[in-house]
Structures are given as C-alpha cells and as structure tokens.
Amino acid sequence: MSVLSNVARWFADPTHWSGPDGIPQRLAEHVQISAESVAIGALIALPIGIALGHYGRFGNLAINISNVGRALPSFGVLVIAFQVFGLGSLPILVALVALAIPPMITNSYVGLREVDADVKEAARGMGYRELARLGRVEFPLAVTLVMAGIRTSAVQVVATATLAALIAGGGFGRYVIDGFAQQDYTKLFAGAVLVAVLAMATELSLSAVERLLVPRGIRLQRTAGAQRATTFKTA
Amino acid sequence: MASGCFLDYVDPWVNWTWLSTHVPLFWDALQQHIALTAFAVIGGLVLSLPLGVAAHQWPSLRNPVLAVFGVIYTIPSLALFALLVPYTGLGVVTAEAGLIGYTVLILVRNLLVGLESVPQDVIDAADGMGYRPFARLVRVELPLALPAIFAGVRIATVTTIGLVTITALIGLGGLGQLIYKGLIENFHTPLVVATVLSIALALVVDLALIGVERLAVPWSRGTAG
Numbered sequence: 001m002s003v004l005s006n007v008a009r010w011f012a013d014p015t016h017w018s019g020p021d022g023i024p025q026r027l028a029e030h031v032q033i034s035a036e037s038v039a040i041g042a043l044i045a046l047p048i049g050i051a052l053g054h055y056g057r058f059g060n061l062a063i064n065i066s067n068v069g070r071a072l073p074s075f076g077v078l079v080i081a082f083q084v085f086g087l088g089s090l091p092i093l094v095a096l097v098a099l100a101i102p103p104m105i106t107n108s109y110v111g112l113r114e115v116d117a118d119v120k121e122a123a124r125g126m127g128y129r130e131l132a133r134l135g136r137v138e139f140p141l142a143v144t145l146v147m148a149g150i151r152t153s154a155v156q157v158v159a160t161a162t163l164a165a166l167i168a169g170g171g172f173g174r175y176v177i178d179g180f181a182q183q184d185y186t187k188l189f190a191g192a193v194l195v196a197v198l199a200m201a202t203e204l205s206l207s208a209v210e211r212l213l214v215p216r217g218i219r220l221q222r223t224a225g226a227q228r229a230t231t232f233k234t235a
Numbered sequence: 236m237a238s239g240c241f242l243d244y245v246d247p248w249v250n251w252t253w254l255s256t257h258v259p260l261f262w263d264a265l266q267q268h269i270a271l272t273a274f275a276v277i278g279g280l281v282l283s284l285p286l287g288v289a290a291h292q293w294p295s296l297r298n299p300v301l302a303v304f305g306v307i308y309t310i311p312s313l314a315l316f317a318l319l320v321p322y323t324g325l326g327v328v329t330a331e332a333g334l335i336g337y338t339v340l341i342l343v344r345n346l347l348v349g350l351e352s353v354p355q356d357v358i359d360a361a362d363g364m365g366y367r368p369f370a371r372l373v374r375v376e377l378p379l380a381l382p383a384i385f386a387g388v389r390i391a392t393v394t395t396i397g398l399v400t401i402t403a404l405i406g407l408g409g410l411g412q413l414i415y416k417g418l419i420e421n422f423h424t425p426l427v428v429a430t431v432l433s434i435a436l437a438l439v440v441d442l443a444l445i446g447v448e449r450l451a452v453p454w455s456r457g458t459a460g
Contacts, residue, residue, distance in 0.1 A: 003321040070393045071437030073400040075411055076430030079418045083426065159311030163401070166418065176317050180404060185321050192317035196310040203309050231390065233337060234397045235311055 006186040007193065016190075021174070023194065030171030030198060033164065034157045037093055041100030041153060046146065049105040053112025053142070054134055062109040066230060069102020074160045074235040082167040092164040099160055100153040103232040107149025110230065111142030144214050148229035151206035158199050160235040172198060250424045260425075261413065265432060268409025271402065272395045272440075274331055279338030279391055286339065287346030288372065297347070304340035312337070312401050320405065330402040337398065338391040345387025349380025382455040385448040389441055396437040400429075410436075 010016060017023050052062050077098060081091035115138045123137040139146070165173030175191025178184070211219070254261075290297040307315070315333045323329040353376050361375045377384075400411030408415060410429040417426025448455070 067393065067438065067441060068434070070390070071397060071434045071441075073397045073411070073414070073430055073433045075400045075403070076414045076426065076433060079414055079426055080430060082418070083421075083423060155309060159313075162311050162313050173313070176313055177404075179317065188317045189321060192314035195314035196318070199309050199311055199314070200306070231308075231341065233308065233312075233394050235313070235401065 003185065003189060007189045010186050010190045026170060026172050026174055026194075027198070029169075030158070030161055030173070033089060033092055033096065033169070033171065034154065034161050034202075037096035037100050037157050037161075038150065038154045040093070041097045041157075042104060042150060044097070045101040045104035045149075045153075046108055049108030049149070050112055050134075050139070050142075050146070052105070053109040054138060056113060059109075059113070062106055065102050066106035066232075069099075069106070070232055070234065072099060072102075072234055074099055074156075075163055075166075078160070078163055078167055087168055089169070091167060092161070092169045096157050096160055096164075099234055100157050103152040103156065103230070104146075104149040106230045106232075107152065108142065108146045111145030111149075112138055114145070115141045140215050141218060144210065144218065145229060147206070147210040147213055151203065151210060152229060152232050154206055155199055155203050156232055156234060158202050159195075159233075162195050163235060246421075246423045248423050248427050253424055254428060257425075261410075261428065261432065264408075264410045264413050264429065265436070266409075267407065268396070268399055268411075268433070268436065271327075271330060271334070271399045271407060271409055272392060275334035275338055275395045275399075276388065276392050278331060278335040279342050280388070282335065283339045283342035283346060287343045287350070290343065291347055291350045300343060301340075301347075304336065304343060307336040308340040312398050313404065316402065316405050325405045327407065329405055330399075330407050334395055334398060334402075338395060341391040341394065342384075342387045345383045345390075346380065349383030350376055352383065353379045381452045382448070385444065385452065385455075389444045392444065393437045393441050396433060396440065400433055409433075 015022075019025070049062070052058050074095070078092070078095045081095040081098075085091035085094060119137060119141065120133065123133045128137065161169070161171050162173035162176060164171060165177040172191055172194040175187050176195060179186075179188025179191055286300055290300045310318075312333060315336065316329055319329040319332055323332060357375060357379065358371070361371045366375065399407075399409050400414055402408045403411030403415040410433045413425035413429035417423060417429070
C-alpha cells in the first residue's frame, strides 16, 4: 500500500498545485485541447450524420465510417500527425478531431434513422416542410443518440489527449508519460488517477446534459442512450 | 517535416528498400499483435459468458456488473495500464488485465442484448418440451443470442487491435512498438507501415469474423455492429 500513501503525499504537496507543471495548468491544457477538438469535430460530423440519417441514404458509408473509426490506432494517428505538422498544438488538434468524428457520425446517423417512419409520415401529413420536420420532429426524437455520440467522442478525445504528451503536448498525460520516462511510479500513478477522474467527469457531466436535453416524453418511453449508443474506444 | 535536414536528406513516408530488408521485424510485431489481441478477446469471452448469463438470470446483478465494467471502460487505457503497473509490473499481465477489462464490457453488453431478444414464446416452448433451465440456456437461448454475441466479438476484436498499439509504452505493443520506434527515431517508414498494418489487420479480422458468423449462424445475415 506504499504506492497509495506516496500518491497521497504527491497530491498533498503544494508545489504540485502551482506553476506550469501544476495540476490546475495541466487540467486547463487538457480540457482546452479536448473541448476544441470535440467542438470542431461536431461542426464537421453532426451535419454529415444528421443528413445521412435524415435522407436514409449511404447507410453503408455510415457503417464503414464506424468500422474504420474503431480500427484507427490513436497512437499511430497522433504520431503521423506530429510528423506531418511538426511541434505544437496543430498536430494534436488534427489527430483528436479525426478521432472525434466517427462516433458522432455513426450515432447521429443511427438516431435519425431510427425515427419511426409513421411519425415522419404524420409530420408530413400535418404540413411540416422538410426543415421543420427535421428540426421539430426528427431531431428531438434523435437527440438522445446525437448526444450519446458527442459524449462518446468527448470521452475518447480526453483519453487520446493523454497520449498527446508523447508528442510534446501538455495536459495530464504529461505526468503519465514523464512518470514512465523517469520511472517515477508515484507521478505515473497520480497522473493516471487524474486522467481517469477527468474521463469519468466528462462522461458523467455529458450524461447529465444528455438527460436535460432529451424531451421528457421520450425519456419515459425509451431506454437510456448509454445502452443503445454505438461504443468506440481507441485510447 | 524534413527530419534529417542536416544531411539534406528527406525521409520518405515509406522507404521501400529499408522495408524490404526488414520484413521479419514487421512479421514478429504482427504476430505479437495478434497474440495479444486473441488472448484479450478469448479471456474476455471466458469472463463475460458466466457474468452475462448470471446478470441475465438474476436481474439485480445486471446494473452492478454493467456499472463496474462501464467505469473500467471509461478509464483511458494509458491511465489504466499506469494504475496497474505498481502491482503487476511492466509487461503482459498489465496489458492483458487492462485489455480484458475493456472487452468484458462490450461482450457482456452484447450477450445481454442477445439473451433478452429471445422471444418469450420460444422459452415457453422449450419449457413445454421439458428442457431444464441449464439445457434451455445452452441449447435454446445461447444459440439464439449468437448473432448479438458475434457482433460483440467483432467490436471487441477491432477495438482491441487498436488498443494493443498503446501497450508499446509498457514494453509490448505489437505493431505499436514500430510506431514507437518511428516516433523516437524520427523515422517515417516503421510508423506509417505499422499504422497501416494495424488498420488493415482490424478490417481483415472483422471480415473474417463475418465469414465465421455466416458459417456458424446461417440464419442471420451478419448484422453490422
């Protein structure tokens, strides 16, 4: 149990809570690069997934995106981006965006695809135009899975951002990678705890947002998005 | 990025001459990659079959099982390996403990979906024919759950093939070793070839599993995971 007491002492040490290698600074770096990547990824992926699901075409494309997305080794993608773009946050951003896209396309596609054909027909019969149908009928019914896609992406991006420390990125991965390099198992363990807590916090907070956004009527009749979502884990 | 700029030499993405003389390096890495993946998926199946069946049999177990493995699944792999290192050291035990932890969630979840999709009529018919619960499970319910189980095995396998690369940081890695080599030596060829091989391995194994599923479950049409 000496590992745990060393780790507790590491966390209690005030020098680990300030300065450029302090926990607040590393947290800010980790959250910032992750949030930017998820936001850019969402701007690219959600329109594609929603359009594919709404028109119900190119279903194979959506499925292939999910298969390839799952097969991408995040480690390789990060290092290749580093070789292409050099030092800095650009390669990290590019790699994280690339990994954020597939879960969002797949889940929003499935969400819109699953909207009951009768409901769409009824909306058409009531005189809804296409955009109104999409925005006021199909999207609210699909929002559980759209959000589940964003949550899956965000958890993945937070996980992969840890690896970014290998290509000179910041964030909590710094402690883990430096811990490995310096064979400082206390730092390694403390960093791993921070990374795990951050991933968990991302998962829980986005699940809470998901619950707020889902219309009450749908929440009552359907199983939770978490159990229907297509899972991804590449880091 | 021109890495060898001092020598006025531009490292190509793939140096075919170097590659042609280093095929055994890639072959060994590929074999290790396949072994690590196979062990993680088979280990995951061995654990998740009793867990999934128990969670199906006793619904009060369902949520705790899914919650525990859901938490493990959420932990980034590098962090999970790092949390295990002080106890299980750098190496195979740590890598497999982490990878199996991830496959269990995928497999249990799909097993539950499969078992829950067995129609009540079928269960009543099996009961009426005099099947005892265990025989009914093995000869009626599990075969009907096979398509969902296969979907789980495919997702678990493809996911694990990607995650194995990260075990390079704890001294294994399969193809990940060569990605790591490419990173520290600033050498494109192993990095690019290993990444492409890892993606190709995942896609080929996925197709092979679809083929196995067609043979094992001829009544289902390989539903995409």
